[in-house]
Amino acid sequence: MLRINDLHASTQGKNILKGINLEIKPGEVHAIMGPNGSGKSTLSQVLAGNDAYEVQSGTVTYKDQDLLELAADERALEGIFLAFQYPVEIPGFSNEKFLRTAVNAQRRHRGEAALDAFDFSAMAKDKMALMELDPDLMSRSLNVGFSGGEKKRNECFQMAMLEPSLAILDETDSGLDIDALRIVSQGVNALRREDRSVLLITHYQRLLDYIVPDYVHVLANGRIVRSGGKELAVELEKTGYGWLEDEAKSGEVAR
Amino acid sequence: MKTATPDKSLTYRDVFASGQAEEKSWARYAAKRESALAAVLDRGLETRGLEEWVHGKAAGLVAGDALPVRGEVAAAGSPEMARVAGSHLLVFVNGVFDPARSEIGTLPAGASVQPLSAGDEAADLGSVARDVESSFTALNSLFWRDGLQLILADGVVLEQPVELWFVNDLAGEAGLIPVRNLIQVGAGSEATIIERFVLGQAAVVEQPLTEVVCAAGSVVNHIKLVGGEAAGEHFGSTHVVQRADSTYRSWEIVTGGHLARRELHLDLTESGAKCDLNALYMGAGKQRFDLRTRVNHDAAECETRELYKGILDGEARGVFDGLILVARDSQQTSAHQTNRNLLLSDDAVANSIPRLEIYADDVKCSHGSTTGQLEDEALFYLRTRGFSPEEARTYLAWAFASEVIESIPVLELRAELSAVVTRTLDVVDDTLMGELS
Numbered sequence: 268m269l270r271i272n273d274l275h276a277s278t279q280g281k282n283i284l285k286g287i288n289l290e291i292k293p294g295e296v297h298a299i300m301g302p303n304g305s306g307k308s309t310l311s312q313v314l315a316g317n318d319a320y321e322v323q324s325g326t327v328t329y330k331d332q333d334l335l336e337l338a339a340d341e342r343a344l345e346g347i348f349l350a351f352q353y354p355v356e357i358p359g360f361s362n363e364k365f366l367r368t369a370v371n372a373q374r375r376h377r378g379e380a381a382l383d384a385f386d387f388s389a390m391a392k393d394k395m396a397l398m399e400l401d402p403d404l405m406s407r408s409l410n411v412g413f414s415g416g417e418k419k420r421n422e423c424f425q426m427a428m429l430e431p432s433l434a435i436l437d438e439t440d441s442g443l444d445i446d447a448l449r450i451v452s453q454g455v456n457a458l459r460r461e462d463r464s465v466l467l468i469t470h471y472q473r474l475l476d477y478i479v480p481d482y483v484h485v486l487a488n489g490r491i492v493r494s495g496g497k498e499l500a501v502e503l504e505k506t507g508y509g510w511l512e513d514e515a516k517s518g519e520v521a522r
Numbered sequence: 523m524k525t526a527t528p529d530k531s532l533t534y535r536d537v538f539a540s541g542q543a544e545e546k547s548w549a550r551y552a553a554k555r556e557s558a559l560a561a562v563l564d565r566g567l568e569t570r571g572l573e574e575w576v577h578g579k580a581a582g583l584v585a586g587d588a589l590p591v592r593g594e595v596a597a598a599g600s601p602e603m604a605r606v607a608g609s610h611l612l613v614f615v616n617g618v619f620d621p622a623r624s625e626i627g628t629l630p631a632g633a634s635v636q637p638l639s640a641g642d643e644a645a646d647l648g649s650v651a652r653d654v655e656s657s658f659t660a661l662n663s664l665f666w667r668d669g670l671q672l673i674l675a676d677g678v679v680l681e682q683p684v685e686l687w688f689v690n691d692l693a694g695e696a697g698l699i700p701v702r703n704l705i706q707v708g709a710g711s712e713a714t715i716i717e718r719f720v721l722g723q724a725a726v727v728e729q730p731l732t733e734v735v736c737a738a739g740s741v742v743n744h745i746k747l748v749g750g751e752a753a754g755e756h757f758g759s760t761h762v763v764q765r766a767d768s769t770y771r772s773w774e775i776v777t778g779g780h781l782a783r784r785e786l787h788l789d790l791t792e793s794g795a796k797c798d799l800n801a802l803y804m805g806a807g808k809q810r811f812d813l814r815t816r817v818n819h820d821a822a823e824c825e826t827r828e829l830y831k832g833i834l835d836g837e838a839r840g841v842f843d844g845l846i847l848v849a850r851d852s853q854q855t856s857a858h859q860t861n862r863n864l865l866l867s868d869d870a871v872a873n874s875i876p877r878l879e880i881y882a883d884d885v886k887c888s889h890g891s892t893t894g895q896l897e898d899e900a901l902f903y904l905r906t907r908g909f910s911p912e913e914a915r916t917y918l919a920w921a922f923a924s925e926v927i928e929s930i931p932v933l934e935l936r937a938e939l940s941a942v943v944t945r946t947l948d949v950v951d952d953t954l955m956g957e958l959s
Contacts, residue, residue, distance in 0.1 A: 315906050319898065339905035340914075348906070355903040359928065360921035365907075368917070372908040408925070425907070 268293045268464045269314075269334075269433055274325035276313045283309040285489035287325070291433070294461035298475055299468045300500060301486035302508040307468045308352060310486070311437040314466075315349040316342045329433065344376040346432030350422040350439050357409040362421070365409045366391070370428055394427040397457060399450050416447035423454040434458065435466045440474040452477030472504040534562060537589055538664060545592060547639040547667045551647060558653050558663035565657040574656075574785075577841050577873055578812040581781050582727035582755045583658065588698040590665040591616055591726070606716065606934050609685035610635050612670055616690055617699040617728075619668045627682070632675035632711075635684055638702055641671040647704050650733040651761035651787070658757070662731040666702035669730070672715065676708035676737070683714040683743075683932055690754060692724040701730040707740040709765075714743040714931065719758070721750035721778045732760045736768035738792070743771045743931050749942070750778040752809055759785035766792035766821075773930050774801040775939060776811050777946060783812040790817065790824040801830040802926040804946050805838030805870075815844040815859075819852040819882075826856070831926055832863040833919060833946075834870035841873040842891075850881040857885070863893040864922050919947050 274287040283306045291297050301307050313320050314327065316339030327334040334342065357365070370390075371381040382390065388405075395402055398420045410418050419439050426434055436455065440448055455465060455478050467478060475483070475497060483499040484491045487508065493499065538559055541548045548555065567584045569575035582588050603623075605611055612635070613623040619637040626635050634641070653660035670686055688701060707713050719728060736742050748756050756779040762770055774784050788797055803811040817826045832840035842861040863872035874891040896918050904914035923943045930936050 315902075317902050319902075338911075339902060340908050340910050343906050343908040351903065351906075355897075355900045357900060357903075357918065357921050359923070359925035360917060365917075368913075369907040369909070372913075376908070408921075429907070 268295075268330065269466075270326075270328045272326045272328075274313070274327060275323040276309060276320050277323060278309065278320045282323075283320075283489055284313065287486075287489075287491060289484065289491065291464045291466060293464055294459075295482065296459065296465040296467065296478065296480045298480040298483045298500065299466065299486050299491075300470065300472070300483060300503060303470070305486045306489045307470075307486055308437055311349055311435050311466075311468055314435055315339060315347065343429075344373060348426050348429055348431035348434045350419075350426055350434065350436040352438040352441065354410050354418045354422055356411045356413075358411050360409050361406055362409050363388075363391075363405040366425060366428055369425070373429060391428065394424055397427065398424045398454050400424055415442045416444065419443060419451055420447065420454070423451050427454060427458060430458075432462065433464050433466065435468070437468045438470060439467075440469055440471060448474065448477060472500045475500045534589075534664070535559065537592075541590070541592060541665075545667065548665075550639060551643060551663075554648050555664055558660040561653040561660035562657050562664055565660075567657055567661065574814065577843050577875060578783055578814065579781060579810060580757075582698075582725070583729065583757050588727050590667075591692065591697045591699050603687060604938065605687075606683055606685055606932055608682045609716070610680075610682060611685045611687070612637065613687045613689065614668055614701065616692055616726075617667045617688075617701055623687075630678055630680065632678040632708070633680055634671070634673040636671055638669045638671040638704060639667070641673075644671060644673075644704055644706075646706060646735060647702070647733065650735060650763050650789075651731055651759070658729070659731065659759075661698075662700045662702060662729055664700075665698065666700045666731075669701045669703040669732075670705070670715075671703075672705045672707075672713065674707045674711040674713055674740075676710055678708060678711045680711075680713040683716050685716045685718070687718050687720065688728065688730060689720045689722070690724065690726045690728060690750075691722040692726055693722075694724055696724040696726040699726055699728045701728070703730065703732040705732065705734045705742070707734070707736055707742050709737040710739040711737070712741040714745070716745045716932065716935070717747070719746075719748045719750070719756060719778070721748075721752075721754035721756065723751050723753050726754040727757065728754060729757045731758070734760065734762040734770070736762065736764045736770050736795075738766040739768060740765075741769045741771075745773045745930060745932065745935065746775070746784065747935075747939075748774075748776040748778050748782050748784070752778060752780045752807060754779055756782040756784075758783070759787065762786070762788045762797075764788065764790045764792070764795035764797065764824075767794035769796045769798070771798040771931075772800065773926070774803075774813065775926070776801070776803040776813070777805075777942060779811075780808065781810050784814070786815045788815075788817045788826075789820060790826075791820050793821045793823045795821065796825040797827070799826070799828045799830075800926050800929060802833075802923055803831075803840050804833045804923065804943065805840060806835040806946070807838065808836070809838045810841075811839070812841040812843070814842075817846045817857070819846065819848040819855045819857065822852055823854045824852065824856075826858070828859040828861075829926065830861045831922065832861075832872055833866065833923060834863065834872055835866040837867075837869045837871075839871040839873070841875075843873075843875045844889075845877045845879065846887070846889075848878070848880040848882050848885055848887065852882045853884040855880075855882060855885040855887065857887040859889040861891045862922075863891075864919060865893065865895050866919065916947050920944065
C-alpha cells in the first residue's frame, strides 16, 4: 500500500523529518507515537501533499505510484484521506454541499455516475448515525460552531463517506472525552478491511485501547527510533518518551 | 434607447424654474422642492472637508454637470426581467414610472402601493432624510421625478414582496437620475421591499433615496441590488427611523457600476428596535464601491448586527465605513459590526473603517474587520478532499459570498444571486455550476 524510504522533509527552512522508513501493507493498522515536535504531524502533512512542506530526499510509493509526484487533490482522488488535527471552518459552505461535491469528485474520478441529493442523503444518514452526529449538522456551514468532538467525528464521517484506501488520522483523539473517543474508534474500526490501511498518529496510548494497531512506531527527532507490536504502546505509557529521545540522540536507530 | 444630453450652461435654478413649468411630477411637493433648492444653493455640492466623504468618491455627483435627465425618456426596449413570482411590481425607466411594464396586483386592505408622483402628498416625505443635513439629499428632493410610495396601515402583513425595477437605458452622456421612495410601515405590519438597479451603458449618475418609517413592532425586509453595466454611477441611500420593537433587515448586493456608493442611515429611537444589516460587494476591473452605514442608538435595549463582505478582483477598490453611535442613555445596547474582505488579486484594495462610539456604560458592543486572500489552510483542506486548485478557490470565494446571500428571505433571489456570484467568479466548469446552483 505505502512504502516510505529515507524520507527527509522540511518546512520554513527547518528540517523536521530526517530519514523516515515505513511500510504499510493492505489491511494493516499502524500507529505512530511520539513526543510533541517529533515530526508526527509533519509526516501526515507530507503524505497528504501540503505544499508548505518541502521534501528534500527519499521516496514514497503508494499503490505502485510515486506519491510525491501527485498533487494533494490527486492523492485524495487516489484514495488517501487525512483526518485533520484542526479541521478548517468554512462559513457559507454547507457540510452537505461540501461533502456531496467531494464524494462526486471521487466518483467522477472513478468513472462512476454522480450521486443526486436523494442517494447522497440516504448514504449519509447511516454513516452519520454511526458517528452519532446530529443530522442537522449537514445543513450547517462546514465545521462552523461545531464542538471540538463534533469536528473530529465529522472528519471520521467524511472518511466513512469517501471510503479511502489509506486513512491517516492526525491526532484525532486529542481533546476528545471518553464518549467521543469511543465513537471515533467505532467509526475507524467499522472501516477496517483487508484492502484498506490506517495510519494513526497519536500522542497518547489511550486511543490504541479502542483501535488495536498491528504495529506501533515511535517517532523522535524526525526518525522512527523503535517499532514493535501493540505492546510497545503499553510500554511507552509506563516509561514516557524521555529515554527514547536519548536513544535517538545517540544514533541508535531501529529498523 | 434615447440620448438626453443636459445643457451644461444651465444652473440648478434655471433647470428648476423651467422644470417646474414643464415636468408634471416636479410640480408636486412644490414647497418641499423650493426649500430643497435653497438648501442646495446655500451649501453647494461640496465634498471636500466633509467627514462622510473622506473615504468616498463623489465623481459625477459633484462634477457640476450632473443635471437631471428631463423630458420623455421612457424607452421602448424591454429589459430582460426575471421578476420574483407574485410580487407587486413597479418599473421605472430612467427615473419615470412605466405603467405598461408594472403590475402592482391585488393588495390587502390597508395597503397602498403606487408611484410617488400619483399618491396623495405625504407629509412625511423629507422627515427621515432631511435636506438640511446633506446637500445631496436636498439635490434629490429638488429633482426627483418618481419612485415608490408604500403605505401600510397598522397590522397589515404584505405576503408578497414589493419589487421595484429601476432601469437605465440612456445612451451617451446622460446626466442625473434622482429617484425618491417613501415607505411607511404601520404598527405591527410587515413588508418586504426589493429595489433593483440596472445600470445601462451610458454614464448616468443614478441617485435613489429611500425613506423608511418602521412603526412599533413592524418588520421590514429591504433588499437592494445594484447590478448591470460597469459604466454608470450609483449613489444610493436609505434613511430609516425605527420605533419600539420594530425590526429592519437590509441586504445590499452591489456588483454593477464603475462607481457605486450605498449609504444606510438608521435612527433607533425607541427601545427594543432591532436592525440586521448585510452587504456583499463584488468588484473587478477598476470598479469602486463605497459602503457606508450610520446607526444611531438613541434608546435602550436596541440591537444592531452588521455583516458587510467584499470580494475584490482586478484593480477594484472597496470601502466599508461604518459607525454605530450609542447615546448616553441607550443602556443594554447590543451592537456588533463585522466587515470582511476577500482580495482575489494583488492590485485589489479594501479600505475598512469600522467604528463604535459609545457613551452608555452598560452595553455589549464589538467590531471587527479582516482583509485577506483565500487562506492556504482552507485551500489545502479542500484539496485533501479531492477539489482541484481552481475548484477549491472558486468554492471558497463562493462560500464567502453565500454567507450573505443565503440569509436573504426571498428564496428566488438566493438562486438568482448565487448564479450571479458564480458567473462573476468566472466559473466555467459546468459540473461545478451544477453543484453550486
